[in-house]
Amino acid sequence: MGGLRRILTERWRNAQDYLHRLDSLQATGWSRLYAGHRTNQLDHVGQMLLIHPIWRPDAITAEAIQGPRAFYAPPSNAGGRCNAELLWGYKCPLLATRTFHADHVFPYWAGGSTIGSNRLLLCDVHNRMKGGDLHIYPWELPTPDWVYDQISRLASVIEAESAS
Ligand SMILES: [Zn+2]
Numbered sequence: 001m002g003g004l005r006r007i008l009t010e011r012w013r014n015a016q017d018y019l020h021r022l023d024s025l026q027a028t029g030w031s032r033l034y035a036g037h038r039t040n041q042l043d044h045v046g047q048m049l050l051i052h053p054i055w056r057p058d059a060i061t062a063e064a065i066q067g068p069r070a071f072y073a074p075p076s077n078a079g080g081r082c083n084a085e086l087l088w089g090y091k092c093p094l095l096a097t098r099t100f101h102a103d104h105v106f107p108y109w110a111g112g113s114t115i116g117s118n119r120l121l122l123c124d125v126h127n128r129m130k131g132g133d134l135h136i137y138p139w140e141l142p143t144p145d146w147v148y149d150q151i152s153r154l155a156s157v158i159e160a161e162s163a164s
Contacts, residue, residue, distance in 0.1 A: 051111035067114035
């Protein structure tokens with residue numbers, strides 16, 4: 001139980017930090033954060049902030065950076081397994097015959113990619129519970145590779161725009 005408490009405390013602290021920094025950053029925030037990223041001085045929360053849609057020039061669509069809004073052909077009720085454990089720390093006790101949904105681990109609204117490594121299979125009940133909640137995002141895991149891909153793509157577009 002001590003382990004779970006520590007994990008939840010860390011997740012909530014990261015979510016709070018994320019929201020606080022998102023709120024306090026100004027228009028120049030992206031370049032500042034990116035400079036830190038280039039010199040390996042940016043923390044995990046800062047990296048996740050770099051891919052937030054608020055920084056994007058109007059010319060870049062969400063689809064171009066994150067992929068489509070939803071996962072292609074979400075599985076129905078055929079042979080799925082609810083991965084509630086990753087978010088809530090316990091195995092889903094509901095029947096395996098429920099309808100399953102492919103959801104984003106890091107939410108799309110905050111810049112999450114529609115990519116296999118950011119895909120989470122949840123039963124219909126846990127899918128509704130998750131929503132876009134960043135408090136249950138597994139912040140204790142390392143920054144996913146797709147985040148670095150997004151940062152590179154954003155940087156090339158934003159730097160090209162500021163140079164012109
Ligand atoms: Zn479930």
